[in-house]
Amino acid sequence: MTVQQHSHSIDPKVEQKQLESLVEQILTEAKRQGATAAEVGVSLDTGLSASVRKGEVETVEFNCDRGFGITAYVGKRKGSASTSDSSPEAIEDTVAAAVNIARYTSEDDCAGLADPEQMAQQIPDLDLYHPWGITPEQAVDLAKTTEAAAFQQSDLICNSEGATVASHQGCRLYGNSNGFLGSYLSSRHSISCVMIAQQQKEMQRDYWYTIARNSGDLQAAEQVGAKAAERTVARLGSRKVETCQVPVLFSAELASSILGHFLSAVTGSSQYREASFLLNSLDQQIFPDNVRIHEQPHLKGVIGSAAFDNDGLATYAKDFVTDGVLQSYVLSTYSARKLKIQSTANAGGVHNLFIEPHDYSLNDLLKKMDRGLLVTELMGHGINAVTGDYSRGAAGFWVENGKIQFPVSEVTIASNLKNMFRNLVAIGNDIDWRSNVKTGSLLIEQMTVAGH
Known part of the structure; x- marks a missing residue:
């Protein structure tokens, strides 16, 4: 059990101060080697993962990953290198x-650190660190409990792709030669289960999972297993449908991918590269006027929260879309300079993006849709980021008279993202909190469903 002892002997809380000191040493070393400015990002992740399949232990894995990303600037030239070795020799070489890469790259007027006055001055405690202390034996037992609950749910459950229990904790640091050094501890724990059901010759698979910063906030293992089985069995008896133009309802766990396409289109890099179907769309109506999309980075204990971005800027709550109108792009220091505007403290992405829900449950949305397709799985990646053309394989359930009638598989759904955004009819209040993008189910007025 040497691996176990090694993994659990590394406490991120103990390491945090040492890593902060190491970041300062790296910045000093960069200056010594001729860098005019430098920045360092450090990640430390330790954890345990246990998987079982059909009641037998498949894997028990321990990990301890540490990485240093070092960026040096020589004037307006930039070079980056990384290492997982923190010995003085390795740091010096990295x-x-x-610095050598920086000397040979071409100048870029937009390169460089964020201005010192823009850096986060205080770093609030966002309650992101809750170590679980689960032993490998306990993790295995919990995984077995999860899978057993799935098998007990239905006689149609014939097989399993396994249940997994994972617990990770770590530390993130960012420092630069403008005097900023920020660090925070975080944890994430999860239970997941993938099951297979069979009826005559037809087989279907589906899954469920729960994830949280605090193990006390996880769904019970028995509930995860039962839900995985329930979702799997519900897919049996699937049919194809005739090609038609109908409303499409994206379930909450898939709706985040639709908002992901919106985010990609309004990031600064897509804008300055002119590779976006929402090019130059600031202050334009993109969604119906009852749509608000906003970021809440400081929610305590939530997956996605962060006090500062990858440039060291303090994150803050903001609207990207108000009354359906695009208020702001998603900008890092670099992309903001390219576009000659201010950073939105989103280097590295958004933190807890919400689309404000309307007062509809999933059942309300099905009634509102009346006839159409509820999508619960997406396959393939037929999305054109420049034109917005959207085409993906899908599976889900056919709805008539506001009620689910039968499962559907092997169909393609197609439209254009601009039209999908404009024709967003309703947003469910069944928010999926497991993702960084938090949304309920999304009802789109009309898409092409290609079946037979």
Whole structure:
């Protein structure tokens, strides 16, 4: 059990101060080697993962990953290098590599650190660190409990792809030569289960999972297993449908991918590269006027929360869309300079993006849709980021008279993202909190469903 002892002997809380000191040493070393400015990002992740399949232990894995990303600037030239080795020799060599790359790259007027006055001055405690202390034996037992609950749910459950229990904790740090050094501890724990059901010759698979910063906030293992089985069995008896133009309802766990396409289109890099179907769309109506999309980075204990971005800027609550109108792009320091506007403290992405729900449950949305397709799985990646053309394989359930009639598989849904955004009819209040993008189910007025 040497691996176990090694993994659990590394406490991120103990390491945090040492890593902060190491970041300062790296910045000093970069200056010594001729960098005019430098920045360092460090991640430490330790954890345990246990998987079982059909009641037997498949894997028990321990990990301890540590990485240093070092960026050196020589004037307006930039070079980056990384290492997982924190010995003085390795750090010196990695800094030298970054500085040498910087000397040979072309100048970029937008390169460089964020201005010192923009850096986060205080770092609030967002309650992101809750170590679980679960032993490998307990993790295995919990995984077995999860899978057993799935098998007990229905006689149609014939097989399993396994249940997994995972617990991770770590530390993130960012420092730069403008005097910023920020760090925070975080944890994430999860239970997941993938099951297979059979009826005559037809087989279907589906899954369920729960994830949280605090193990006390996880769904019970028995509930995860039962839900995985329930979702799997519900897919049996699936049919194809005739090609038609109908409303499409994206379930909450898939709706985040639709908002993901919106985010990609309004990031600064897509805008300055002119590779977006929402090019130059600031202050334009993109969604119906009852749609608000906003970011809440400081929610305590939530997956997605962060006090500062990858440039060291303090994150803050903001609207990206108000009354359906695009208020702001998603900008890092670099992309903001390219577009000659201010950073939105989104280097590295958004933190807890919400689309404000309307007062509809999933059942209300089905009634509102009346006839159409509820999508619960998406396959393939037929999305054109420049034109917005959207085409993906899908599976789900056919709805008539506001009620689910039968499962549907092997169909393609197609439209254009611009039209999908404009024709967003309703947003469910069944918010999926497991993702960084938090949304309920989304009802789109009309898409092409290609079946037979």
